[in-house]
Amino acid sequence: MKSFLFISLLLLWVIDVSAAYVAVVETGADGEAKEKVSFSDRQYLTNILREEAVNQLPAEQNYTIMTRENIIQMLPPGKAIEECEGSCLVETGKNISADYICQARVGVFGGELTLSAELYETAGNKLLASFNGSGSNVKKLLGIIRKKAPDFFRSIKKSGGFAGFGGISEVSDVGNFSYSGKKKFIVELLTNPANALPTIDGKVNPKCLRTPCKVEVEEGSHRFVFTQEHYDDAESVVDVSMNNQKVELSLSPNFGWLDVKPVLAGFAADKSELNVIVDGAYKSGSRIELEMGFHQVQLTHPCFDPVEFSVSIAKNKVEVFDKVLSRGKGGLELNAEYKGEPQAVAIYMDGKMVGSTPYMGDVPLCADVVLKGNGWEEKVDVNPLWHKVVQVTHKLKHSINGELDVDDIHAKANAAYDELDGKIYRAGESLPINENGFYAKMRRRWIPLSIGTAVGVTGVILAIVGNSNAKEAAQKGGLSVDDLKKNREKAQSGQTMRGVGIALSIIGSVGIGLSFVF
Numbered sequence: 001m002k003s004f005l006f007i008s009l010l011l012l013w014v015i016d017v018s019a020a021y022v023a024v025v026e027t028g029a030d031g032e033a034k035e036k037v038s039f040s041d042r043q044y045l046t047n048i049l050r051e052e053a054v055n056q057l058p059a060e061q062n063y064t065i066m067t068r069e070n071i072i073q074m075l076p077p078g079k080a081i082e083e084c085e086g087s088c089l090v091e092t093g094k095n096i097s098a099d100y101i102c103q104a105r106v107g108v109f110g111g112e113l114t115l116s117a118e119l120y121e122t123a124g125n126k127l128l129a130s131f132n133g134s135g136s137n138v139k140k141l142l143g144i145i146r147k148k149a150p151d152f153f154r155s156i157k158k159s160g161g162f163a164g165f166g167g168i169s170e171v172s173d174v175g176n177f178s179y180s181g182k183k184k185f186i187v188e189l190l191t192n193p194a195n196a197l198p199t200i201d202g203k204v205n206p207k208c209l210r211t212p213c214k215v216e217v218e219e220g221s222h223r224f225v226f227t228q229e230h231y232d233d234a235e236s237v238v239d240v241s242m243n244n245q246k247v248e249l250s251l252s253p254n255f256g257w258l259d260v261k262p263v264l265a266g267f268a269a270d271k272s273e274l275n276v277i278v279d280g281a282y283k284s285g286s287r288i289e290l291e292m293g294f295h296q297v298q299l300t301h302p303c304f305d306p307v308e309f310s311v312s313i314a315k316n317k318v319e320v321f322d323k324v325l326s327r328g329k330g331g332l333e334l335n336a337e338y339k340g341e342p343q344a345v346a347i348y349m350d351g352k353m354v355g356s357t358p359y360m361g362d363v364p365l366c367a368d369v370v371l372k373g374n375g376w377e378e379k380v381d382v383n384p385l386w387h388k389v390v391q392v393t394h395k396l397k398h399s400i401n402g403e404l405d406v407d408d409i410h411a412k413a414n415a416a417y418d419e420l421d422g423k424i425y426r427a428g429e430s431l432p433i434n435e436n437g438f439y440a441k442m443r444r445r446w447i448p449l450s451i452g453t454a455v456g457v458t459g460v461i462l463a464i465v466g467n468s469n470a471k472e473a474a475q476k477g478g479l480s481v482d483d484l485k486k487n488r489e490k491a492q493s494g495q496t497m498r499g500v501g502i503a504l505s506i507i508g509s510v511g512i513g514l515s516f517v518f
Helices: 002-014 039-056 067-072 087-097 138-158 168-173 267-271 406-420 438-475 481-517
Strands: 020-024 063-066 100-109 111-122 127-136 182-193 197-200 213-218 220-227 234-240 244-250 256-261 274-279 282-285 287-293 293-301 304-313 318-321 329-338 341-343 346-349 354-355 360-365 369-372 377-380 389-397
Touching: 020 039, 020 138, 039 063, 039 100, 067 438, 087 100, 087 111, 087 220, 087 234, 087 360, 111 138, 111 213, 127 138, 168 304, 182 234, 197 213, 213 220, 234 244, 256 293, 256 304, 274 287, 287 304, 304 318, 329 369, 346 360, 354 360, 377 389, 438 481
Parallel strands: 020 063, 020 100, 182 244, 256 318, 329 389
Antiparallel strands: 100 111, 111 127, 182 213, 197 220, 220 234, 256 287, 274 282, 274 293, 293 304, 329 341, 329 360, 346 354, 346 369, 369 377
16 A cells, blocks of 8 residues: 555656746856856856756656757847846746746856856746855856756756655645646737737647637736738737736838829820839739839829839838829821811810911820811811821811801711611612611601702792892882883792792691601
């Protein structure tokens, strides 16, 4: 029975339910010792101290002695561990997630070198052990470490709540059980912007890979680091002590922005969109996010000269391009003709007169080109090309005095009817008639409509001419009876012509009306 109890006690001593991390940081030097003891000598003293920790705290008993590389990697940027003492040393231990941390320091006292070492429990900010000694040289200090370090590190085992290396008096407590694990709390991790990758004490939790998220964390002090592409890392040491505790940090962007706000004068700016090309890729929006450094930018617009420039983007800053873009230009050769004859007509571009036809000169891109005459204006179909010359001959619908080209209007009306029917027929082609088609009916109406219009117009002309002749004959006098007789006959003839004209105009009107009814 005693053997069983002894073996059980031994097993409890060698097996720890949770691994403990022990950090042996670099040996520091104070005052004159920095000159008397070189950095390499202090590193060697640290190596021997770490060796003793490995011997007294083996991995089989769930102790992990952190390497020099582990410690340096987990230290915050710019942190000089050699300069820390006391509470600073404890805080550093928490930052690197060490359960225990120790450090030796070399000094000078009374002309001799001195060595002092301290061991802290980071969770409780408690000094567990320390030792001191002095010697005339570094080798003497090395002997002090080999002599006192074993008991120094064994104090970690004593702090775990076990009895030590033996003692039958402790057997009476074998049946007692006490769980000494740390309590866990739920912590909510938040970042601005979201989707950052969090690490806790240098480790990634697979259940919390992107913020916002919630994770269980042991009570105590922990180091939270958030990383995201295009942003600087954000970190904080937080004392976790309650459920639903929030750890919220803002990430600082390591990029900048380019605001593209050029001045596009005139109504031409609304005729198309501005194209922005950065480093050969099209970008949308007026504010463009860019990495730090130099970028090549091109701005193009159908109505303005293209622009190229380079921009230097600084971290978290905005560069603004707000220069005035120049209206692009091309060349124009413009002629105007009326019934095949060249005409001199005033030219207006974007509402301003620039000359008359024939014209040879500049034309702004996207310009509205208009020809104006006596009480009329006609828009010219011009598509200017950047830095190129276009030639246009405009067929006028009006004469200079404002008369309309009736033949041209009739030709266009006939062409419109043909186009509505789905086909444009050329001279010599037969015209098929779809008796049931809408546009075929429109063509059949065109025949009586044309006849009615011609009759009506003829009647109006006869009525006007007859009335004019009758009035002229009635107003004329005569010296003889024959003259009076001739004038009276002429007046009667004019009245007859007027009557016939009125009748024809009425018939033509009726014909026009019937063409729409049927």
